[in-house]
Amino acid sequence: MSSYRSYAEQAGHYFGRPHEQMAEGPIESPAAWTGKAMRQTDAWRVRLSDAQADELDTALATARASGKPTDQLVREDFPLPTLGRDIAQWREELDRGRGFLLVSGVPVSRWSDEDAGRAFWCLGLHLGIPGAQNPKGDLLGHVVDTGASAEDPFVRLYATRSNIAYHCDAADVVGLLCLRTAKSGGASRIVSSVSVYNALLERRPDLAARLYEPFLLDIRNEDSSGELRYLPIPPCRHADGVLRTFYHSDYFRSVQRHDDVAPFSEEEQALLDLYEEIAADEDLALDMDLEPGDVQLLSNHTILHARTGYEDHPEPERKRHLLRLWLSLPRGEEEA
Numbered sequence: 001m002s003s004y005r006s007y008a009e010q011a012g013h014y015f016g017r018p019h020e021q022m023a024e025g026p027i028e029s030p031a032a033w034t035g036k037a038m039r040q041t042d043a044w045r046v047r048l049s050d051a052q053a054d055e056l057d058t059a060l061a062t063a064r065a066s067g068k069p070t071d072q073l074v075r076e077d078f079p080l081p082t083l084g085r086d087i088a089q090w091r092e093e094l095d096r097g098r099g100f101l102l103v104s105g106v107p108v109s110r111w112s113d114e115d116a117g118r119a120f121w122c123l124g125l126h127l128g129i130p131g132a133q134n135p136k137g138d139l140l141g142h143v144v145d146t147g148a149s150a151e152d153p154f155v156r157l158y159a160t161r162s163n164i165a166y167h168c169d170a171a172d173v174v175g176l177l178c179l180r181t182a183k184s185g186g187a188s189r190i191v192s193s194v195s196v197y198n199a200l201l202e203r204r205p206d207l208a209a210r211l212y213e214p215f216l217l218d219i220r221n222e223d224s225s226g227e228l229r230y231l232p233i234p235p236c237r238h239a240d241g242v243l244r245t246f247y248h249s250d251y252f253r254s255v256q257r258h259d260d261v262a263p264f265s266e267e268e269q270a271l272l273d274l275y276e277e278i279a280a281d282e283d284l285a286l287d288m289d290l291e292p293g294d295v296q297l298l299s300n301h302t303i304l305h306a307r308t309g310y311e312d313h314p315e316p317e318r319k320r321h322l323l324r325l326w327l328s329l330p331r332g333e334e335e336a
Contacts, residue, residue, distance in 0.1 A: 003074050003125060004139060005328055010131030011170040013328045014300065017237035017244045022212050026201060027243045031099045031302040032194040035286035044098060046090070048105030052083050056107060060119045070118050071139055078122030087126045090297060094173055095329050099302035100190060102288060103295040108179055113321070120177045120323050123295070128327035131171055141324030143176065145312055158324075161312060165249040166191065166279050166304040171326035174305070175297045178290040182320035185310030188296060191285045193245035193304050197236065199278045207271045211236040215268075217248060218255035230255045244301040249276055279304055290322070 005013070026032075038044060048056075059078045066077045080087065093101055108116045117140050124130045133141050145161045158164065161182075166189075176188070201208050214232035237244045252272065255261050264272070279285065287308075290296060298305055312319050 003130070004071060005129055005131035007132040007135050007137065007170075010129075010326060010328055013331075014170050014172055015233070015246070017246075017301070018239035019212075019234075019237040020239040022209055023197070023236075023238040023243055024201075024208075026198040027194050027241070029194055029242070029302075030097045031192055031299075032198060033098055033192050034195055034284050035191065036283045038286050044101050046086075046101055046103045048083075048103065052086075053105055053107045055080060055083050056119060057110065059122065060111070060115055063118055063122055064115070070121050073118070073122055073125065075122070075125045078119075078125065080126060084126055087123070091127055091329060094297055094299045099192065099299035101297050102290075103297065104291070104293060106177065106293045106295055108177070108293045113179060116177065116179055117323055120175070120295075120325060124175065124325045124327050127175075127297075128173060128329045131326050131328055133169075133171075133324065133326050141326075143322040143324055144319060158307075161186075161310050163309040164307040166276060166306045167248040167250065168193075168246045168300040168304060169326055170246075171300060172329040173297060173325075173327040174300055175295060175325040175327065176290065177323040177325075178292050178294045178296075179321040179323065180292060180318060181290070182310035183313045185308050186320055187287045187289050187308045189285055189287050189306040189308065190298060191279045191304050192302060193247060194243050194302055195284055196275060196278050196304070197243060197245065199281075199284070200275060203278070204270075204274060207267065207274065210267060210271050211245075211275075212238075215252045216255040216261060218251045218257070220251065220254070229258055230261070245304075246300070247275070247304055 059080055063073055063078045066073065068077065090101060090103070093099075106119070111119065121130060121140060130139060132139055141158070143158045148160050197208070197211070200211075212234055214234045216230045217233045218230050219228060233246055235245055235247050249272070256263065288296070310320060
C-alpha cells in the first residue's frame with residue numbers, strides 16, 4: 001500500500017468539503033485571527049529543543065539505514081517517540097484551531113539537501129498523508145528560481161522570483177521547510193480566509209452569496225490529455241459552523257484567456273477585487289520571514305498564502321531554496 005496519495009486522490013479529498021448553507025453571519029472561530037493580534041503573541045511559534053533536534057537526527061539515521069527510497073518510507077522508518085506527541089498537537093491546531101504555525105530549529109545545517117528532503121517527507125508522514133503536487137506526480141516540491149518568466153501563463157510562479165498573489169493549494173495542509181534564504185525579499189504573507197469572509201460580510205453582504213457558487217479555475221495546461229482547460233470550484237463551503245475556503249487569485253482571473261469563458265459580471269469583478277483588497281489589509285495579514293530550519297505549516301481550508309518578490313544570491317550554492325509538502329489530514333474512519 002502506498003504511503004502517499006496521487007494528485008487526483010488528494011484533490012478529491014481536499015475538495016470533498018461538506019456544505020449545508022451559506023454562513024450569513026460572522027464566523028466565530030480560532031481560525032478567525034488577525035495579523036494585528038498575531039504580531040502581539042508568539043503562540044503560533046514552536047521552537048524545537050536540542051533534544052528534539054537530536055531525535056530528528058536519530059530518526060533520519062534510521063530512515064537512511066532502511067535503504068528505502070524516500071517515497072517508500074513509512075512512519076515507522078522515522079521513529080519519533082517524544083516529538084510525535086507534539087506533532088499530534090500541531091495537527092489539531094491546523095485542523096481545528098488557528099490553522100497555521102511556524103516550527104523553528106530543524107537542524108538542516110547538519111544535513112545534506114537530500115537528507116533534509118528525506119526528513120521533511122517523514123515529518124509529513126507523522127502529520128498526515130503526503131500527496132502529489134501536480135499531475136506529473138512530483139511529491140516533494142523545490143521552491144527555487146529556475147529563471148522562468150513570470151509572464152509565461154504556463155509557469156507556476158514558485159519557480160520564479162516574482163510576487164505570488166493570494167491562493168490556496170489543493171491539499172488540506174501545505175508545509176514549507178526553509179533550507180536557504182534569498183538575498184532580500186521573499187517574505188511569506190498569510191491571512192485568515194475566515195477573517196476575510198467576516199470583513200466582506202460587514203462591508204458588502206450582498207456579494208457573499210456569490211462565494212458559494214463556482215468560479216472557473218484555470219488549470220494552466222496541467223491536464224496531460226489537453227482536453228481539460230478549467231474546472232468549476234465554489235470558493236466557500238460551510239457546514240457545522242465551519243467555513244472552508246479555496247481561493248486562487250491568479251487562476252480564477254487567468255481563466256478569462258479562454259475564448260469560451262464569459263467575462264466577469266460586474267458583481268463578480270467587484271467581489272474578486274474587494275476580497276483581495278480585504279486580504280491585503282495590514283491589520284488582517286501577517287508576514288513572516290522564514291529562516292533556515294523553519295517549517296511553516298498552513299491549512300488550505302482557513303488560510304490564504306502569498307509571497308513577496310525577491311532578489312536572490314548570484315552564487316548557485318546560496319540561492320533561496322525551500323522544500324514543499326502537500327498533506328491530507330485523516331478524516332472519520334481514516335483517523336481510526
